[in-house]
Amino acid sequence: MRDLMRGLAVGAVLAVAVAGCSSPTAAPRDDAAKGPVKVGLVYSKTGALASYGKLYAEGFRAGLDYATKGTGKVNGRAVDVTEADDAGDPAKAVSAATDLIGKGTQILAGSTASGVALQVAPVAEQNKVLFVSGPAATDAVTGINKHTFRSGRQTTQDVRTAAQFIGDAKGKKIVVFAQDNAFGKANVDGVRAVLGPEGATVEGLLVPAAATDLTPFAVQAKAAKADLLYVAWAGATANAMWSALGQQGVLDTTTVVTGLDIRASYAAYGPIVGKVNLLSHYFAGAAGTDVEKAMTDRVTKAGGEVDLFTVDGFTAAQLVVHAVEAGGDDVAAMVKALEGWSFDGVKGRLTVRAGDHALLQPMFQAKLDASGPVLVKRIDAGTVAPPEKK
Template identity: 55%
Template sequence: MRVQTKTLVATMGLAALLAVGACAPSADGGGGGSDAGDDGDQGEADPASAEDAASGGDPVEVALITSTTGPLAAYGDTFIEGFHAGLDYATDGTGQIDGMEVVVEILDDGGDTDRAITAARDVIGQGYTIMTGTAVSGVALALAEQAEQNEVLYISGPAAADAVTGINDYTFRSGRQSLQDVATAGSFIDVEGSKILVFGQDNAFGQGNFAAVDGILGAQGAEVSSVMIPEDVTEFTPFAAQVLDADPDMVFVAWAGATSGAMWQSLSQQGVLDDITVVTGLGDASTFNAYGEASDQIDFLNHYFPGAPDNAINDFLVAHVEEAGGTPDLFTPDGFTAAQMIVHAISTAGGGDDVDAMIAALEGWNFEGPKGDYTIRASDHALIQPMYQARLAQDDEGNWVPELVSTVDGADVEPPETN
């Protein structure tokens, strides 16, 4: 595989990852991202330009736009590592499709929408017809708009915003979406007739979670209520008492930021976790040690951790990433799946020039990926896939590590169809 990297110089703006129920505290009390290197060099082997591509057909150029710097650089790194693994898997290690070399140009969006748009317009102007990537929902929506305006194929990465699904004919996704998180949370209880309480921050993030839980689980017969807490609160005892007074069957926690540790400690100390099913999203590996004494009392919905799937493709992913010096994490399979989708689209369309043919190739496609069975819903391009129930347990060194409780079939957490 020949990879060409490029770093765009621009002012980086802070953008939040929009994910329902999947934000978890980091070990130092921060959000789910972590620091990465100062430059966009991902250590790819054998960089070369398209002109150096092997003969046998015109090369197909792919723009991979994601964060290699900024607050979500760790997510970008894992997506890129997964993409390399997926491309090697789908092309049998050749980096070629029917003699056409796949040339991947990696561009850093820094988590900033304007920067991503600049990168997209640059590569589209050069004739690129395929884009993929980004963990930032706002960036993904902006790239989807560029894809439609310029009639190019775009496969979104880890960005969880439900609005990406069905946004236009040119946009697909390689990861899960927020509604699949919420539906997975519902798999921990018998939803019909249950009392579900959303415990979250009184901001757009928390209110969005409440709306999603009410829309998905409420529609399944649950009575949904909420305890919403101002963002500047640091003492959570009275709010924990409100949860106990409500006597719910399940509490869905949607929380992010520096107060996460204190919030979980309060819920634990006040007994909320003793007799009530409390569910939240399990994030990337940097968050596993962040729940303190509450760790083994929480039920976690999960998109992916390396030990969850049991199949040969996931084994390939893990081995490939580890041999390259990386560590598979939450969004590694999204990069892998994006590469599988791109290879299938190019192969079926006979190249990267016919965007309509590539779209047709992806719509309705059922394939095996690192999480198992995937289906791209033809009507709105939702990616139907398994999800996981997980718990945290301590290893011999005292670190908290995820263990699989159950695999949730993709059909059981399929998001509502987008018109």
């Protein structure tokens, strides 16, 4: 659970490659005379979530190549991608998005951080442009407005995956150990919304995002005597957080569930890895699909390495290409084309729920060994689907 959990704790149509793209009898369109399709990628190139942003951007480039069959064009039009660094700062993201819109950009993608996505979404709505949020996990993005979609999973999907570990929640005390920011609070709300109705008592133990000495908070976590400690953590302090929990004996006295983070974090578990239950949005090799192989081949060829949020960028490109194929420059038509669209993604069959734009998708349970993550169980999309917002 890190975006749930530590980052845990975030498109286009595979036009010709995926079912449901367009009518099989429709003649191919060539809109080359209209000029390039302008796409703005606003994400964390720098800042606390820069490692996530890098994966997202690499995945987007691979997805664009895949969805356009290596041409970089949709309906004869080149896709012109402009990247902007928000450094995880909502104000910078809004400024960059506004600037791109002023230059004629009709499609925005990105948002590594939840707080950023929540500020960019209203800008997209006000300016009537398409926005495809990325790794940002907060449930609040789903259904926030008509112009906003997402290419990653959301907090409730993480929580429902975690719930598979604990069985009957009735009478259990669950403590959500998270940072005091939009992502962390969303996790507290998500766990409470999912497991509260099942009879669990849910409390949040929120840590200031700027805190570097995490020992006092680990002490509080142990004193809470929870049946389940649900860890939702993102960013550079993850190693220090796990070290503090281990040193204070939390992992020896409490069942701990968290989300599998990026490769760089694996070493942080050290000897505690066997004491932590892992849920996973994605890890390299988890899906075993043809689309996953296509993504891996492209990312590897470009010098990158597939990881947790590579898939979010790849999916975003699929969504963008499908929207442009069907809608051209008509944003309302783009929105209509994405609503209810089912397609073959890296993780398997994905569906954009028409009513609130949740991205329905499978999730995974995993364990770590000396070679890296090992798939324990695939959880189907329906089991972890968030309740629909009306």
